[in-house]
Amino acid sequence: MSKTTFTTHHGMTDLLPGEIEQWQALESLIHETARRYHFQEIRTPVMEQTELIARGVGQLTDIVSKEMFTFDRGEDHYVLRPEGTAPVARAYVQNHLAQRGGTQRLYYIGPFFRAERPQKGRQRQFHQFGAELIGSSSAIADVEIIAFMTAVYRQIGIKNTTLKLNSVGDPASRDAYRNALHDYFRPLSDKLSEISRNRLDTNPMRILDSKEDQDQPLKADAPKITDYLSEKSREHFDTVKELLDRLDIPYEMDPFLVRGLDYYTETAFELVSPDLGSQDALGGGGRYDLLIEEVGGQPTPAVGFACGIERLMIACEALGITLAHPTGPDIYFVTRGEEAARWALEKMPELRNCGLVCTMDYSGRSLKAQMKDANRQQARFAVIIGEQELQENLFTLRDMVKSEEYQVTSDDIADRVQA
RNA sequence: GAGCCCAUAGCUCAGUCGGUUAGAGCGCCAGGUUGUGGCCCUGGAGGCCGUGGGUUCAAUUCCCAUUGGGCUCCCCA
Secondary structure, eight states: OOOOOOOOOTTOOOOOTTTHHHHHHHHHHHHHHHHHTTOEEOOOOSEEEHHHHHHHHOTTSHHHHHOOOEEEETTEEEEEOSOSHHHHHHHHHHTTGGGGOSOEEEEEEEEEEOOOOOBTTBOSEEEEEEEEEESOOOHHHHHHHHHHHHHHHHHHTOOOOEEEEEEOOOHHHHHHHHHHHHHHHGGGGGGSOHHHHHHHHHOGGGGGGOOOGGGHHHHHTSOOGGGSOOHHHHHHHHHHHHHHHHTTOOOEEOTTOOOSSTTOEEEEEEEEOTTSTTOOEEEEEEEOTTHHHHTTSOOOOEEEEEEEHHHHHHHHHHHTOOOOOOOOOSEEEEEOHHHHHHHHHHHHHHHHHTTOOEEEOSSOOOHHHHHHHHHHTTOSEEEEEOHHHHHHTOEEEEETTTTEEEEEOGGGHHHHHHO
């Protein structure tokens, strides 16, 4: 007698009652913060054309080169979206949102997929919320995005975060910098870690990301991109910093912050937390002035961020932040006999229409077992219904917290519970 | 793609230096209270000791593989 059991795929988990309440609370807090910042929600499909992601995110990135879930049906190439910005850019172009005028202020929240080896704070199906402000090149837009992102964490009560800030400049600045880095690391190549040595020719900026111990002293004296910014990029970045100061949003300059995806230009930022372990980024983002054009639109400047909800959960747990607990019903109907159960079934809709949360026993168990269940479910009141109660229209309403009982008529139940 | 650790009841974990019927706490079900929860007492259900193979008279225990999980590197949210 073999029983086949099924499990979730590697790196994908169920969210169960008991933990889902915290998710729901965080989600409503995100929605509420978005509302105040006047960002509007956008929902795009979880699947996109593979080519969109390849172009938008960048062929050479790890995401595209080895972490995508893809499959083909006939001529169509599907990919489970690994991130949110390219799909939003696609939606912006496809739906002609530019024609609505002004800047588009969009936010999203939902599942994403990457075929990585799971570890703490990294799942194969994970969840992000993020925002995109499309159609403005102003430093004010950068700061609005950062303000929105940090506001969410402040609302939640996560205060021990660090906002790391850098600018990766415009394409010309980046080219100049890349050459300078190459010139700097070339003579040191045999002292570099193997991984970094391989990046020397392909993408020297990634060497700055290295966590290898042997690379750290070499990194320290490396040229900084902020010394290679064009006049315009420098001004933009200076303005961003000045505005952040004015808003009292603290930040820390990190000249080695080079974000992984190809589409970033100018401002780059990352919000890190000491409570996350190895994967210490709560979220990150930056400006991506080239992406909209890359996916087929008119040249359009844009800036955005994305944050991991699982990592937010980890931070909340570490800090003991609980936004919501499971809640019990207002009334639990304890019944004796079929007749009483039917009476309860018919009574509940009326009470629910009054906004009361009602439930009952469905198994015809002993009174004691039902009371125990009511207690376990943290019911505020139990209403006990037997033959005598039905005949006399007098029911026992038990306050489960105060352990007091009252005799009430059918019509009085709602009033007494709501009192 | 690479490395390290782990795997016994629903959960958290003991245990067997290889040897009869594998344990605890919590949880679950029931009784003590034939119409009353939380505390207490009593009883019960629930494990082919992750899976497959090897060594052995004998494996949950030792060995190998595999699967799943955790952590780390890479990279990212």
